[in-house]
Amino acid sequence: MADIETPPESNEQLVCAILAEQVSTLRDRMDAAQAFDLLWRTSALLSWVSGLLGDLGRHSGHTNPVQERERTEALTEIAEIRRALDELAFFQAQRQDFAKQIADCVVTALERMAVAQMPAGMHFSSSDLADLYVSAEQRQLHEAVVERLRG
Amino acid sequence: MPTILVLDDSATMVMSLSHILKGAGYDVETGLNGREGITKLADGLKPNVILTDLNMPELDGIGFIKEARRMSSVRNTPIIVLTTESGGRKRDEARAAGASGWLTKPAEPNQLLSVVKQLCPR
Numbered sequence: 001m002a003d004i005e006t007p008p009e010s011n012e013q014l015v016c017a018i019l020a021e022q023v024s025t026l027r028d029r030m031d032a033a034q035a036f037d038l039l040w041r042t043s044a045l046l047s048w049v050s051g052l053l054g055d056l057g058r059h060s061g062h063t064n065p066v067q068e069r070e071r072t073e074a075l076t077e078i079a080e081i082r083r084a085l086d087e088l089a090f091f092q093a094q095r096q097d098f099a100k101q102i103a104d105c106v107v108t109a110l111e112r113m114a115v116a117q118m119p120a121g122m123h124f125s126s127s128d129l130a131d132l133y134v135s136a137e138q139r140q141l142h143e144a145v146v147e148r149l150r151g
Numbered sequence: 152m153p154t155i156l157v158l159d160d161s162a163t164m165v166m167s168l169s170h171i172l173k174g175a176g177y178d179v180e181t182g183l184n185g186r187e188g189i190t191k192l193a194d195g196l197k198p199n200v201i202l203t204d205l206n207m208p209e210l211d212g213i214g215f216i217k218e219a220r221r222m223s224s225v226r227n228t229p230i231i232v233l234t235t236e237s238g239g240r241k242r243d244e245a246r247a248a249g250a251s252g253w254l255t256k257p258a259e260p261n262q263l264l265s266v267v268k269q270l271c272p273r
Contacts, residue, residue: 031163032163033162033163033166036163036166036167037166040166040167040170043170043174047174086170086171086174086260087259087260089167089170090167090168090170090171090259090260090263091257091259093161093163093164093166093167094164094167094256094257094258095257096161096163097159097161097163097164097235097256098235098256098257100161101206101235134205134206134234134235134236135234135235135236135237136235136236136237136238137235137237139238
């Protein structure tokens with residue numbers, strides 16, 4: 001059976017469609033909701049433990065100085081770990097959000113390139129791509145690549 | 152307890168912001184786009200501060216701010232934009248629409264809380 005010759009244009013569109021699907025799958029796998037949930041629950045638990053230690057201190061009458069010092073040290077350490085957990089969760093949530101936005105932009109561009117009824121190589125311009133950006137970081141990266149390719 | 156309305160199309164961001172704000176003693180109401188925010192305001196929610204993303208489906212942050220500023224209940228409520236956008240043009244657009252402040256992601260929890268506390272002391 002003879003091979004069917006596929007015009008280059010169709011190939012390019014097919015590759016774009018496949019890539020769009022692959023990036024879309026990657027984007028969906030970026031969801032780290034369970035990890036965030038665990039971080040927040042740990043933080044809430046530490047807050048609870050901290051409250052209990054505070055109550056214990058008030059009811060014990062501070063009779064044992066060694067225990068009292070250890071209780072105070074534990075409270076300080078718990079507060080520090082809680083602060084670090086909250087900061088980590090917040091920062092990671094923002095990073096994930098940003099990564100998803102970049103993936104959204106790539107998927108949209110590839111999807112448009114996959115269906116555009118124009119000659120090969122003219123489906124989508126760099127300025128069409130720039131219109132999809134949602135952050136200055138994406139624009140800076142875009143400019144850097146354009147500069148580099150222009151030599 | 153003061154109430155903060157948080158609008159962001161990322162569920163993780165909404166949960167993360169809620170956690171930070173509730174931990175600091177605020178009540179939090181949330182929405183995944185500007186339209187949900189407008190609906191909550193129309194239903195009678197009177198937040199002390201509104202935190203909104205810019206790039207959201209259905210009704211984006213700028214559209215939300217414009218519509219919210221036409222509602223007498225939140226005409227003077229501080230609206231802070233929290234976004235990955237840091238460009239001057241977008242910032243001007245948000246300010247012209249009626250935004251009171253701007254925070255660029257990634258922001259730190261303390262940065263966020265200091266802005267909120269300034270506008271809405273507990």
